[in-house]
Amino acid sequence: MSQERLSVLVIGAGLAGLAAARVLHDAGTEVRVLEAGDGVGGRVRSDRVDGFLIDRGFQVLFPAYPSYRRLIGRGGLPLVMLPSGAAVRQAGGTSVVGDPFRDRDARRDLINRDVFSAADVMRLGALAASVRLAPLASLLTGPDETAEAYLRRFGFGERAFERFFRPFFGGIFLDRSLGTSARVFRYYLRMLIEGGAARPVGGMGALPARLAQGLDVMLQANVRSISADGGRVTVNLDGEAVTADRVVVATDPAEAQRLLGVGVPKGSKGATYVWFDAPEGVDQEARILLGDGKPINDATWISNADKGVAPAGRALLSVTVLGTERDEGEVETAVRSALEAWYGEQVNAFKTLAVRTIPHAQFAQPPGIHGLLASPQTGLPGVWLASEATRGSSIQGALASGEQAAAAILQDANVLGRARGT
Ligand SMILES: Cc1cc2nc3c(=O)[nH]c(=O)nc-3n(C[C@H](O)[C@H](O)[C@H](O)COP(=O)(O)OP(=O)(O)OC[C@H]3O[C@@H](n4cnc5c(N)ncnc54)[C@H](O)[C@@H]3O)c2cc1C
The missing domain is CATH 3.50.50.60 (FAD/NAD(P)-binding domain)
Incomplete structure (x- = not known):
């Protein structure tokens, strides 16, 4: 042949x-x-709903993925780069965390007692250096443990876990418990550090x-x-x-x-996603917003990073609620009431565009x-x-x-x- x-x-x-x-x-x-x-x-699909561009579940592309680089390459797909930091939402206000070399606000909030102590900032440096300097293949080998056990060995404080690691990586692994393999965690962190996160123009x-x-x-x-x-x-x-x-x-x-x-x-990891059509300007934040998981794990004003996803004068907000046990109507009501704590009565003007439950977004990836x-x-x-x-x-x-x-x-x-x- x-x-x-x-x-x-x-x-x-x-x-x-x-x-x-x-x-x-x-x-x-x-x-x-x-x-x-x-x-x-x-x-990985996107749909047009009432003039908005909505992905089937919130996910982002790490342009440093080696296979993406080989198959598509630089310039092969127009991308909108997303801010490298995250905004932690809590009762007292918002704290920005992220790469201090790329995000000016993260630099300003570097030693932010609401999320990271001064000692935690040093630990973050050590974590980033160890993941960045290791040969890529070595991140996926060696003895395995949970991401939580791995991070605990660096000595991070409880607030760092509750306010940053659980919601941020919970949004990636669809699991706030940080029970995902430390090898997988290290690999994703390396991808983020190397190339940031992006969305293709036109949606995922x-x-x-x-x-x-x-x-x-x-x-x-x-x-x-x-x-x-x-x-x-x-x-x-x-x-x-x-x-x-x-x-x-x-x-x-x-x-x-x-x-x-x-x-x-x-084993499957899934989530329910709620998409809102909102008036422009409710929030200018383009970073991912990290919630307390009751029920919002994370939310993103996608149109603040990519204007092309919403009609003129409107904004697109995506909200992630981890797990798939709850009825979609119940999730939507709970999300609206959590958003009210962030934005007050403005939420009454938000129109729900879609509520989507995705039972198998990823399979479970525990140690081993x-x-x-x-x-x-x-x-x-x-x-x-x-x-x-x-x-x-x-x-x-x-x-x-x-x-x-x-x-x-x-x-x-x-x-x-x-x-x-x-
Ligand atoms: C909401 C969500 C968030 C995610 N977040 C991230 C993230 O942040 N980072 C990341 O890297 N990954 C993320 N992922 C995971 C990633 O998208 C998937 O791992 C990947 O897309 C799986 O691709 P696949 O081709 O293996 O499988 P699939 O995408 O499931 O493709 C399988 C295809 O086979 C077709 N098919 C099935 N049965 C048949 C049949 N009998 N005959 C013909 N066709 C059939 C299906 O219709 C489907 O089109 C996320 C996924 C989701 C859904």
Whole structure:
């Protein structure tokens, strides 16, 4: 089989599937992506609602992600950089915390007794230096523990945990307990320190849309089963069978387990997101606002960083409430009453644009998670797994898993081609 004639079906047009398809397509392989949904992006999609641009759940892009750099690169996707600090909201007012080299207000509030003591500031320096100076790969190796245990070894005070670490990293891992693996924590911190956080112009959905450019993607193609026989792989859609030389399964982990019988990491982290249309100027803050978790974990006036997400004269506020147990109406009411403590009666003028519960935003990543990740090899000949399940539950994990599966297929095809002299 020559590499030019190799045909590959990729199941799933999330970031993992699109990354795999992108690499294979760019290497000259014939690739078709089969996606069950009505658009590309999987968990990373954006919608227009009443003239506002709303992502499906609040998430940001770390431009330092190595796979993002390889696949899209500098200038490949217009980005709006987000402020590097966070604003801690509490009864007495707001304190700014963040990188003192990038954020003037964070420099001013450097020794802010409301969040960090003077000793904590020294500890932050030590934490940042240890994460920044270590070789990147080493951050994901070595003995594992919870992020909380790791931070406690630096000696941070209780206020630093309650007012900064829990809400800030709780918003990233969708878990305020800081029970996430310290390896994962260190990796994210390094990404933040190296490249900050950004949103693509056009919303998070612009990232998968960019990856999908020029690819053959078939939407509303729900794959029911896969079988392999005689060097070909057969994929069964509703009432139709398609064959290919190779198949990449790039679905969410639960569906990959159903299709392939492979073991995948268990447990889901989810959240409920409330989006408001508000009058412009209620709050000029563009930094993420950190709450006490009752019920607001964090909130962001997205239009203060990116005017393009709201119609003229209006502002877009996104609020994150961790967990998915509560009824959406109950969450919305509780969020409105917490916002009243911040903004008073102005909240009466806020219109709710959407309330969305996302039960599986990420899988749980407790200490030891790396030993539980799935292999890209599936046991079915010619079938590879590309999913966050193989590399970690994140944009980087999904993109890297796609790159990895594509590289394995290309290498395999080259080896076979050389053996046959084609
Ligand atoms: C609200 C939220 C916040 C997040 N925050 C962050 C963050 O701050 N930083 C970060 O790095 N990551 C974050 N993540 C995680 C990150 O977005 C995901 O890890 C990543 O997008 C997963 O990509 P994936 O391609 O592996 O899976 P998915 O996005 O789930 O894609 C799988 C695709 O397969 C399709 N599919 C499933 N079954 C079939 C079938 N039988 N046939 C055909 N198609 C099928 C699905 O429709 C879907 O399009 C967040 C996610 C969410 C939702």
